[in-house]
């Protein structure tokens with residue numbers, strides 16, 4: 517193995533072309549551009565087709581072979597010396613939220629393109645092949661489930677289930693996929709990967725706040741979703757004395773506070789959110805008899821998340837008994853915490869250090885394609901700061917120097933895996 521000084525020297529070259537990468541990001545963002553500077557390019561729409569066409573054109577021009585699987589996932593591959601070696605893959609998604617930004621997903625794909633272009637410019641042939649994936653329907657905005665393409669690739673969802681999903685207009689995923697010409701012949705999944713690295717904006721405020729350029733993503737938060745139903749009794753707001761009421765909204769209000777206090781007891785990584793509430797009958801002079809509400813709990817440690825779950829249920833029971841209400845807490849979704857591969861995380865760290873970029877370990881609060889790919893290949897992610905931590909918003913923004921730094925780290929993490937020379 518090389519010495520520290522020689523690995524530092526080799527890590528500083530090649531470097532990606534930050535201005536070229538930025539231009540590609542802005543060119544792609546023109547497809548589905550919104551007046552406020554964002555992007556609206558929902559999965560499997562004609563705009564999604566235009567975005568895919570453009571990126572595939574760039575990848576082809578960079579010498580990549582293109583393959584497309586049965587759910588529309590796209591794989592671009594740059595050959596290595598060893599044709600039989602599994603590919604070192606990067607990528608992300610190019611679909612966006614209805615009022616999305618220019619960077620979410622698009623950055624990971626175009627950083628991959630920039631890696632390929634840089635290897636071409638430097639005349640480097642890697643030992644293992646390197647590739648860029650564009651996963652279908654990461655956002656889950658038009659079709660559920662979120663991260664459907666990468667999930668199908670990893671065997672989490674059956675292909676037939678993904679193809680049968682319908683949007684609000686009743687159009688099936690399968691029909692939409694065929695309509696834009698992206699139903700490929702390649703089987704879904706079963707592709708050997710040496711590793712998967714995904715570059716992404718943080719979508720949170722931590723890196724910017726701490727003035728770090730690179731987030732070394734060690735995993736993602738585990739998540740549990742609940743539907744809660746508080747039941748009391750509708751009653752007239754005038755004639756019903758305070759002590760005779762069974763006010764479901766009082767229970768819900770206390771529960772909102774309890775969920776927040778619960779997350780704080782599991783600080784700094786615990787999260788607790790009530791984001792949806794429906795009050796019935798929702799009339800100003802009626803004591804509310806029913807409240808439906810959601811709870812979203814997250815933690816990077818599955819054991820701690822289970823403890824949060826137990827406290828949530830006990831808290832609801834205590835409030836219900838105190839206020840003489842009924843409360844039903846039903847878990848409706850669960851994602852285990854994902855721990856990325858320590859080898860891949862180390863390779864990202866080494867690349868960030870070689871460039872002298874300030875970095876820190878970070879846990880992703882959002883889901884990403886990498887979470888599913890991690891089930892079938894050693895995986896990690898590279899985060900860069902985004903302005904104000906704002907994402908899923910037309911105002912989403914990132915600084916050119918951070919965009920460049922993240923792609924340099926991606927390039928060298930991939931080079932370390934792929935190896936240079938025969």
Ligand SMILES: [Zn+2]
Nearest residue numbers: 609620621654
């Ligand atoms: Zn994304």
